[in-house]
Amino acid sequence: MVTWSFVDDYFVEDEKAVIHVRDLSVQRGYGAFDFLRFEGDQAIFIDDHLERLFRSTRQLNLELNKKKEEIKAICLELIRRNHIREGGIRITVTGGISPDGYHPVHSGLIVTQHSFQLPSKEVFHKGIALMSFEHQRQLPEVKSIDYLMGIQLLPKIKEQDADDVLFHFNGSVTECPRANIFIVNKEGKLLTPAEGILAGITRSKILQLAAEDLKVEETAVSLDEIKNASEVFITSTTKKLLPVASIDGCTIGNGTFPICTLLLSRYEALVK
Amino acid sequence: MVTWSFVDDYFVEDEKAVIHVRDLSVQRGYGAFDFLRFEGDQAIFIDDHLERLFRSTRQLNLELNKKKEEIKAICLELIRRNHIREGGIRITVTGGISPDGYHPVHSGLIVTQHSFQLPSKEVFHKGIALMSFEHQRQLPEVKSIDYLMGIQLLPKIKEQDADDVLFHFNGSVTECPRANIFIVNKEGKLLTPAEGILAGITRSKILQLAAEDLKVEETAVSLDEIKNASEVFITSTTKKLLPVASIDGCTIGNGTFPICTLLLSRYEALVK
Numbered sequence: 001m002v003t004w005s006f007v008d009d010y011f012v013e014d015e016k017a018v019i020h021v022r023d024l025s026v027q028r029g030y031g032a033f034d035f036l037r038f039e040g041d042q043a044i045f046i047d048d049h050l051e052r053l054f055r056s057t058r059q060l061n062l063e064l065n066k067k068k069e070e071i072k073a074i075c076l077e078l079i080r081r082n083h084i085r086e087g088g089i090r091i092t093v094t095g096g097i098s099p100d101g102y103h104p105v106h107s108g109l110i111v112t113q114h115s116f117q118l119p120s121k122e123v124f125h126k127g128i129a130l131m132s133f134e135h136q137r138q139l140p141e142v143k144s145i146d147y148l149m150g151i152q153l154l155p156k157i158k159e160q161d162a163d164d165v166l167f168h169f170n171g172s173v174t175e176c177p178r179a180n181i182f183i184v185n186k187e188g189k190l191l192t193p194a195e196g197i198l199a200g201i202t203r204s205k206i207l208q209l210a211a212e213d214l215k216v217e218e219t220a221v222s223l224d225e226i227k228n229a230s231e232v233f234i235t236s237t238t239k240k241l242l243p244v245a246s247i248d249g250c251t252i253g254n255g256t257f258p259i260c261t262l263l264l265s266r267y268e269a270l271v272k
Numbered sequence: 273m274v275t276w277s278f279v280d281d282y283f284v285e286d287e288k289a290v291i292h293v294r295d296l297s298v299q300r301g302y303g304a305f306d307f308l309r310f311e312g313d314q315a316i317f318i319d320d321h322l323e324r325l326f327r328s329t330r331q332l333n334l335e336l337n338k339k340k341e342e343i344k345a346i347c348l349e350l351i352r353r354n355h356i357r358e359g360g361i362r363i364t365v366t367g368g369i370s371p372d373g374y375h376p377v378h379s380g381l382i383v384t385q386h387s388f389q390l391p392s393k394e395v396f397h398k399g400i401a402l403m404s405f406e407h408q409r410q411l412p413e414v415k416s417i418d419y420l421m422g423i424q425l426l427p428k429i430k431e432q433d434a435d436d437v438l439f440h441f442n443g444s445v446t447e448c449p450r451a452n453i454f455i456v457n458k459e460g461k462l463l464t465p466a467e468g469i470l471a472g473i474t475r476s477k478i479l480q481l482a483a484e485d486l487k488v489e490e491t492a493v494s495l496d497e498i499k500n501a502s503e504v505f506i507t508s509t510t511k512k513l514l515p516v517a518s519i520d521g522c523t524i525g526n527g528t529f530p531i532c533t534l535l536l537s538r539y540e541a542l543v544k
Contacts, residue, residue, distance in 0.1 A: 005293065007293060015292075017292060017293045017294070018290035018291060018292055018293060019290060019291065019293055019298065020287075020289060020290055021277065021279060021289045021290060021291055021364070021382045021384060022289070022384065023298070024423070025297060025298045025301070026291065026295070026297045026298060026303070026364065026366065026382070026417070027305075027362075027364065027417060028417055028418075028419040028420075028423060029297070029301030029302075029303070029416070029417040029418045029419060029420060030301075030419060030420060030423050031298070031301070033299075059424070060420075060423075060424055061424065061426070061427055090299075092293070092298065092299065094298065095423070100388070101386060102419070102422075102423065102450075103423075103426060104423065104426075110293045110298070112293060112294065114373060116372070135410070138407070138410065138420055138421050139420060139421070139424060144301070144420055145298070145299060145300055145301040146300075146301045146418060146420050147300040147301060147302060147374070148300075148301060148302060148332075148410055148411060148416055148418050149410050149411070151296070151300060151302050151332075151367070151374065151375075151376065152331070152332055152333065152411060154333070154375060154376075155333055178374075
């Protein structure tokens with residue numbers, strides 16, 4: 001069966017979904033994107049994702065010649081054409097081809113479908129291991145295509161028997177390359193870093209859902225504080241909520257994740 | 273006349289020089305490159321550029337299935353095919369297509385020809401204006417494709433009537449997004465930042481050429497020190513040496529650039 005993608009103004013068979021090598025994404029790593037999950041014909045939180053995509057492109061001075069509603073229609077049409085039950089849709093806005101190879105002129109638009117595995121029950125029950133690393137992502141509030149540090153660190157993450165890296169800077173933790181982080185402290189309060197991070201869509205939903213009956217605060221969180229938490233978990237579109245069992249080999253809490261489990265069930269109810 | 277490019281294993285007409293949108297360069301801004309200048313059939317300092325390219329790819333854990341000599345032969349063949357008197361050759365190594373869209377597996381190779389204007393005599397005599405900005409590039413020693421900050425700042429640079437941006441961090445200047453920086457201080461000593469920078473090929477040649485009769489030091493340089501220098505200039509493959517007339521609106525020295533002019537003539541003699 002043919003998988004379709006969308007490039008610039010056309011739906012194309014995915015194997016023909018190409019862009020010119022002179023595009024600023026290839027030459028200068030310049031572009032923004034967003035990624036959403038779909039189930040059946042439901043594109044989950046698509047309006048939030050499009051809102052953020054347009055914020056990202058504005059911050060990168062990339063002009064899109066399409067409105068939000070047009071891009072939404074392209075995403076829905078792609079889901080319809082590809083007849084897949086669930087997966088992800090990635091909307092990428094590239095810097096486009098530039099006459100001098102540096103100044104963006106016309107952006108490129110790419111919409112592609114991606115398959116991925118949500119974390120299994122086993123992975124959820126075990127939790128993941130994080131390695132900390134001092135780094136502040138550039139323009140963290142922009143969902144740019146820049147994953148240079150995260151990907152460059154992959155061999156080191158493996159070497160440390162970790163599953164992912166947690167960035168921290170100037171004494172405060174910020175986020176993982178593709179996920180936000182939350183902690184439940186000893187007083188049962190839910191904390192998440194406020195600055196130097198991407199405004200995750202899942203993060204914002206969790207903040208709302210938790211506020212029903214938990215004390216919630218967006219605030220600076222130190223590495224020490226996070227290692228002494230009763231629970232730590234990460235959030236993202238492709239992982240929903242996923243408990244963190246250890247950071248730098250240091251076990252978090254008592255190995256159970258009641259708050260994370262509760263919030264995951266609320267999140268799943270919200271998605272339905 | 274057809275312009276040729278090289279993608280993966282083939283020479284292709286430049287208009288057909290495309291890569292798949294799932295390449296990690298497009299999706300994750302992950303790749304390394306180098307850029308060299310040619311005149312006639314002479315690829316200037318090509319061995320230095322290839323040496324640096326292989327250092328960059330090693331640091332990004334990108335495996336190339338070609339040796340330096342093979343890539344050199346591709347560059348020379350491209351110059352031969354394109355029949356252009358002078359210009360630039362860009363060798364880009366992309367993260368390639370990754371099954372999970374994150375872990376690099378097979379790198380992609382792109383070699384393209386680029387035209388650009390060397391600075392005119394008028395621009396050299398006038399010098400350029402820089403705007404300073406606090407930022408440390410990630411993995412600065414790697415010539416990665418990451419130009420997110422430099423390009424994002426373009427509207428601000430224009431707003432400040434500047435030609436380019438000079439990054440500084442923790443009190444020390446580092447470099448421009450595409451050039452290294454040198455200062456001649458009041459004692460006639462040539463200084464250039466030692467850390468947090470790309471090891472420019474032109475920079476290394478200038479250090480050698482200047483050492484003939486100038487005191488030269490690779491060392492930390494503060495913003496204050498640079499604004500009080502007698503001369504400031506930038507170096508790069510596409511600009512050779514180019515005087516800086518002002519930084520943040522503050523005029524540098526007395527508006528003449530004798531040391532920069534002297535070193536430019538030595539550099540041009542070396543290239544010949």
